[in-house]
Amino acid sequence: DAGITQSPRHKVTETGTPVTLRCHQTENHRYMYWYRQDPGHGLRLIHYSYGVKDTDKGEVSDGYSVSRSKTEDFLLTLESATSSQTSVYFCAIGDRGPRSGNTIYFGEGSWLTVV
Amino acid sequence: GQQVMQIPQYQHVQEGEDFTTYCNSSTTLSNIQWYKQRPGGHPVFLIQLVKSGEVKKQKRLTFQFGEAKKNSSLHITATQTTDVGTYFCAGIGGATNKLIFGTGTLLAVQP
Numbered sequence: 332d333a334g335i336t337q338s339p340r341h342k343v344t345e346t347g348t349p350v351t352l353r354c355h356q357t358e359n360h361r362y363m364y365w366y367r368q369d370p371g372h373g374l375r376l377i378h379y380s381y382g383v384k385d386t387d388k389g390e391v392s393d394g395y396s397v398s399r400s401k402t403e404d405f406l407l408t409l410e411s412a413t414s415s416q417t418s419v420y421f422c423a424i425g426d427r428g429p430r431s432g433n434t435i436y437f438g439e440g441s442w443l444t445v446v
Numbered sequence: 447g448q449q450v451m452q453i454p455q456y457q458h459v460q461e462g463e464d465f466t467t468y469c470n471s472s473t474t475l476s477n478i479q480w481y482k483q484r485p486g487g488h489p490v491f492l493i494q495l496v497k498s499g500e501v502k503k504q505k506r507l508t509f510q511f512g513e514a515k516k517n518s519s520l521h522i523t524a525t526q527t528t529d530v531g532t533y534f535c536a537g538i539g540g541a542t543n544k545l546i547f548g549t550g551t552l553l554a555v556q557p
Contacts, residue, residue, distance in 0.1 A: 364545070373548055374534060374547035435491070436491070
């Protein structure tokens with residue numbers, strides 16, 4: 332498996348609190364992604380990064396922000412968590428852009444529950 | 447925006463039966479990828495198709511990319527219990543670099 336570590340793996344938080352999920356990679360891949368997975372919706376792209384300090388919005392970016400200050404770390408922040416953000420969050424990495432036919436590798440996932 | 451739909455959402459088969467899942471995009475795709483996610487696990491890359499009409503095989507799995515590059519299929523011959531999981535297609539359409547996943551097909555295989 333690719334060297335991807337997500338933390339925390341499980342978290343329960345209260346509505347209105349800020350939450351940060353961390354994705355750390357040891358593969359030196361340029362591209363990093365955050366997806367959320369919910370029943371009936373499959374995997375939906377939240378944000379992605381194509382280099383240090385270079386990020387772009389995905390399909391469901393409202394309520395989320397990201398930062399990438401180093402190649403190896405991609406942070407996903409929920410500024411004020413809501414119950415609708417209860418989900419499984421997957422980080423993924425790739426060494427080339429999606430148009431180059433890049434295979435992406437997923438982390439183990441972070442289970443977030445907002446109560 | 448780009449949408450990728452998969453059918454069926456769920457399929458239950460007896461071991462040994464064949465299985466097919468279909469992926470349809472609202473836009474022309476530059477390439478399409480397929481992933482498998484075991485229950486409780488994370489998605490794992492299976493294959494990528496790039497050319498119009500392309501067909502690729504991996505043992506009992508056959509992948510096709512449509513001539514118009516807007517649809518794709520995954521066919522499993524003689525399913526086994528190890529095939530259980532959710533199968534996702536993913537593709538990029540238009541001018542974006544966003545890899546959009548389909549809604550997935552959950553395959554259950556009864557021994």
